[in-house]
Amino acid sequence: MRLYSFWRSSAAYRVRIALALKGLDYVYLPVNLTTGEQRGDAFQVLNPQGLVPILETDGLLLTQSLAILEYLEEVHPSPALLPPDAAGRARVRVLALGIACEIHPLNTPRLLNHLRSELGASEDQSTHWYQRWCALGFAALEARLAVEAQTGTFCHGEAPGLADVFLVPQIANARRFQVDMTPYPTVCRIEAACRALPAFDRAAPERQPDAPAGN
Amino acid sequence: MRLYSFWRSSAAYRVRIALALKGLDYVYLPVNLTTGEQRGDAFQVLNPQGLVPILETDGLLLTQSLAILEYLEEVHPSPALLPPDAAGRARVRVLALGIACEIHPLNTPRLLNHLRSELGASEDQSTHWYQRWCALGFAALEARLAVEAQTGTFCHGEAPGLADVFLVPQIANARRFQVDMTPYPTVCRIEAACRALPAFDRAAPERQPDAPAGN
Known part of the structure; x- marks a missing residue:
């Protein structure tokens, strides 16, 4: 797994916590939002919205932190982040x-x-x-x-x-x-x-x- | 089921579509957002945030349209609104x-x-x-x-x-x-x-x- 992140992005922070709780290792790829790196060509190819985080996993480029978390919960269900009921x-x-x-x-x-x-x-x-x-x-x-x-x-x-x-x-x-x-x-x-x-x-x-x- | 709704609320509209696609009947309870009914005592008991929609079902008062839709998908899975993979x-x-x-x-x-x-x-x-x-x-x-x-x-x-x-x-x-x-x-x-x-x-x-x- 590879996580495109910015240290101070709270949406990226959510994904980092979930990955840590689930014990999933990943490569950390910083995107400097303060210098506008998210608007550069390299990042725009990954996400035209210019938003972090992006999680690269299973051949997918997943955006939107909540969608990433629901995906992780489905594919890596233990420990669970959602209740059983x-x-x-x-x-x-x-x-x-x-x-x-x-x-x-x-x-x-x-x-x-x-x-x-x-x-x-x-x-x-x-x-x-x-x-x-x-x-x-x-x-x-x-x-x-x-x-x-x-x-x-x-x-x-x-x-x-x-x-x-x-x-x-x-x-x-x-x-x-x-x-x-x-x-x-x-x-x-x-x-x-x-x-x-x-x-x-x-x-x-x-x-x-x-x-x-x-x- | 009972749906607290306002005709022009796009969040309530989402839930109305999902209920219709799934063929689920419900009682429609209008909350007039233009007169501030959502800030009145009666509605505040239901949702202190003063937001519609609320879906009353299975003894629950569910808020946040996406949470409502995920709940409906889990409890009334057919027809599915999410893909199988x-x-x-x-x-x-x-x-x-x-x-x-x-x-x-x-x-x-x-x-x-x-x-x-x-x-x-x-x-x-x-x-x-x-x-x-x-x-x-x-x-x-x-x-x-x-x-x-x-x-x-x-x-x-x-x-x-x-x-x-x-x-x-x-x-x-x-x-x-x-x-x-x-x-x-x-x-x-x-x-x-x-x-x-x-x-x-x-x-x-x-x-x-x-x-x-x-x-």
Whole structure:
């Protein structure tokens, strides 16, 4: 397997965690998003959308982190990242999609750049924008995780799974943008449990070969 | 089954198509997003995020259209909306996520309202914003659908599936915002094939009980 990644990309981070949890080895291929390498000819051949991650496996070039994770779950089912029951799987996917669709797309670098360049948003306004959608999304997650019986040490029960794989990178991102996480104690408790695991540690941005010294 | 829906919600439209394709009957419960019913106490109990659709089935309240569709596929597998092979399923999910994560979240009413109220965007600027993200997303879809061997009458082969379920509502939405669809002939050809099917027709916004007369 080969993973096209950027150390600070939260979508790539998701895939790195899943690969580590499943104990799958891969070659790390850095794509420097800060210098626009994703818009260069070499990368455009792989993904005209210019988005990381891409996982090359079984002769396929897989994009979209959630599609990659569902593929890994099907082809490398153990350890499972989804619960055995349909209701549990739906709950975990809802939690993951609450990040993948309600937080992350509203806070990508290309979107924030566009806010500034096209709509004339100031730095403060774009940070406020980021914080607003994070707050909405994390509040919704906290509301569920804090009260639902299925919540355990992790988002769903006592083993890390797909929802945790989405949660930890989004929190790392939020912290970079000074989002106040104190209103979400259950979210933060789960994050701490995840971060204590070697798989999450190995996948962390600062551990990647393309992370600049001192970040 | 009971579906909380709004006639013009493209996320609810996805679920309506899937239910129709699978031949599943349901009670239609309209939630009027234009009067803010989703923020009222009655609906907030069901979904604090104030988002439609919600599918009530098997004692569950399922949110997030993609999670609902994956659940339906698992519990009511026939006719299948996902291909039988893992590579095919990944391809279909990538196409669906190219809409669910790269187009739709950037163009929701709550986001466009926020652009206007908080960043002072004009009507023109918010329409331009909408059109920009649509154009990027549809161009990426067209690039794949036009050349990949797996594309058939529908996004993937000769039967409608999950990617088509996402595609048709997003195009309906784009047309409302005067997005020029002529650069995407494959996308439009597939849309026409879908629209010729009774299931897509029954699920269409203008066919719903809460659609205003003359829309």
